[in-house]
Amino acid sequence: MYGKKVKLRFIFIFALILITILTSYLVLNNLKSNVVYFLSPTEINNLREITNEKLRVGGMVKKNSIKIDSNNINFVITDFSNEIIVSFSGSVPNLFKEEKGVVAEGYLRDKNFFIANKILAKHDENYMPPEVKEALEGK
Amino acid sequence: MFTFFQSDKFLFFCLKYQKLIFYFFVSLLVLGLWEGLIVSPQDYVQGNSARIMYVHVPSAWISLGIFSVIGILSIFSFIFKIKNFLIICKSLAPSGLVFNLIALVTGSIWGKPTWGTWWAWDARITSMLILFLFYFIYLVSFSLFKKSKNLNKISSIIAILGLINIPIIKFSVEWWSTLHQPSSVKILSETSIHNSMLLPLLIMTASFALFSLLIFLMKYNTELIKLRNKRLDRL
Structure with a gap:
């Protein structure tokens, strides 16, 4: 044809x-x-060795874990199976809250302790007006 | 000589109704902006900055859609040497490029208050930047190889290579952990965006689509006139 x-x-x-x-x-x-923007606490836990390279850890900010002292913010990032303590000094974005997504950029001290020099808030895909959120929480 | 123009009655139909499309676009844009900026509620976490979405998301969708059309038409244009498809692709590309740029810029403006950074090299943003580069190279190829016999081949191959990037952009937020959030509007499962916010989003998408149709028709018309002036049936 x-x-x-x-x-x-x-x-x-x-x-x-x-x-x-x-x-x-x-x-x-x-x-x-390299394509993955951040590692989860579980992936950090599975790392074979701790290098001095800059990396990013992401997950949820654990409830009631944010502790602010004179010039440091300490909090725990969790993926609900593993956790990592993050220490940071500086200003955090407005959306940085407990039980919300977060990405911390910095250096790993050991598998449970991370020194961040930058904090990014990770937004989720839920969009709704405040009244609806209140109604949902009321249930 | 111009037999290949006669087959697309639809396009001539659209050219005839260009004004009508323009009025449709303006009224939808006004309605969309009014719905998006005044009627729709604030977001429960982001507040008013969520409204950037009404420009950002439609622009991204349109630029992805236009590149998909260009890529698919390019496959046919390459295999069957349909010159009309090449002209259609050439006329489609500029509005796709502009919407891609708008998506990148508005995303950056939204990223600063939300994430705390203007730019992140995550998979979604980087693949969107690669799409922008493909648009750019695709358009540049038309002026670079203006006189070459291989123009159709070269530009089509660029578009076809760029086509692979489209599913990567779409699924980047699901395949890898990215800073960019996953899609809120889903076809197969329930959308995670409230209806009062979905409505302006869809209206804006329709108005942006009409705008690119309008720009496309103008460009297409110009290309046809250029061809007629040259009295050539090849580009």
């Missing part, structure tokens, strides 16, 4: 798409540790 050239071009495009999908899959899979 179609000419030989059309068939050739079809095969070329098919191969091109296949190769690109394969390459991007391989590249992204190998670079996984």
Whole structure:
């Protein structure tokens, strides 16, 4: 039905798409540790060795764990199976709250202690007016 | 000579109703902005800064949608050498690029008060930046290879390569841990955005879609006139 050239071009495009999908899959899979923006406390726990490299830890701020003294904020990041204590001095974003998502950037002291030099709040995908939130909590 | 223009009656139909589309766009934009900025409530955590979403999310959707269309049309244009598709793609790209830029900029403005940073190299934001680069290279290829016989081939291959990036952007927030939150509006499961906020979002999306349709028609018209002036049936 179609000419030989059309068939050739079809095969070329098919191969091109296949190769690109394969390459991007391989590249992204190998670079996984770089593509991932932050590690969870469990992943920190599973680290084989502690390096001096800068890294990010993310998870939930544990309830009642924020302690503020003169120039330090200490809190616990949890993923509900493992926890890590984070120490930070500086200003935190407005959305930094207990039981909300957080990403801390800094250096690992040991598997349970993290010194952050930057705190980012991680927002979740829930959008609702305050009244609805109150009604939900009332239930 | 211009037989390949006659097949798309739909586009001529749209060109005829360009003004109507424009009025539709303006009224939807006004309605969307009014709904988004005045009627819709504040968010329970973010307060008023959540309203940036009414521009950010539609822009991102439209830029993704336009690139998908360009990519798919490019496959056909490459295999069957349909020149009309190439012109359609060329006319679609500028509004996609602009919406991509708007999504990046508004995201950055939203990120500062919400996350505490203007920019983060997380998977969603980086893949969106890569899409922007693809848009840019795609558009530049038209002026770089203006006189080349291989223009169709080169630009189509760029678009097809960029097409792979689209699912990566879409699923980046699910595959990897990112700073960017997962999608609130879902097709298969329940959306996690309240209806009073979903409505302006959808109206704004419709108005942005009409805007890109309008820009597309203008560009397409210009391309046709250029071709007619050149008395050529190839680009």
